[in-house]
Amino acid sequence: xxxIRSEKTFINSWxxxxxxxxxxxxxxxxxxxxxxxxxxRGHFLWIECKRPGEAITKGQEIMHNALTKNRSFTVLxxxxxTNEPVKFRITSEKGKMCEKAGINQEDVKxxxxxxxxxxxxx
Numbered sequence: 001x002x003x004i005r006s007e008k009t010f011i012n013s014w015x016x017x018x019x020x021x022x023x024x025x026x027x028x029x030x031x032x033x034x035x036x037x038x039x040x041r042g043h044f045l046w047i048e049c050k051r052p053g054e055a056i057t058k059g060q061e062i063m064h065n066a067l068t069k070n071r072s073f074t075v076l077x078x079x080x081x082t083n084e085p086v087k088f089r090i091t092s093e094k095g096k097m098c099e100k101a102g103i104n105q106e107d108v109k110x111x112x113x114x115x116x117x118x119x120x121x122x
Contacts, residue, residue, distance in 0.1 A: 032060055043093065043119035044073045045112065052079050052086060068095055074115060078108060 017031035024030070036047030046067055048060065056064070056077065067073035068091045079087040085108050089099040100107075 028059070030059060032063060038116075040116060040119040041122065042072060043122065045115050045119075046073055046075045048075065048077045050077065050079045052081065054079065064091065068093060076111070076115075 017033070021030055034046065035049040036045075038045045038047075044067075046064070048056070048064070050056065064075045064077075068075055071093045074093055075091045077089045078085045083105065085103055085105060087099070087101040088103055088108065088111065089097065090111065091097045
């Protein structure tokens with residue numbers, strides 16, 4: 001776990017991307033943050049975290065679909081409170097999707113380890 005020395009400094013380091021919204025006029029495009037990403041041998045695991053029941057925005061859905069069509073990206077979406085996942089959806093580089101509820105942190109570790117082993121061998 002990340003050691004945060006000052007919560008105030010940590011929160012103040014967050015960027016406000018909304019100031020760049022007008023760069024994408026006339027569209028509704030907005031900059032999206034990345035919750036987690038890792039690369040292994042040209043394969044990328046993109047991780048998005050959401051609160052329980054929170055929906056993926058239309059823009060994020062479009063972006064995630066484009067990433068997996070790139071055939072270098074796997075997208076993993078985790079739902080749950082911080083460090084307490086309860087559901088995941090993973091879409092592979094080949095577009096195959098799997099969703100599972102009733103999971104925990106160990107299940108996510110196993111899933112990420114499987115992705116790493118696959119990417120390490122491909």
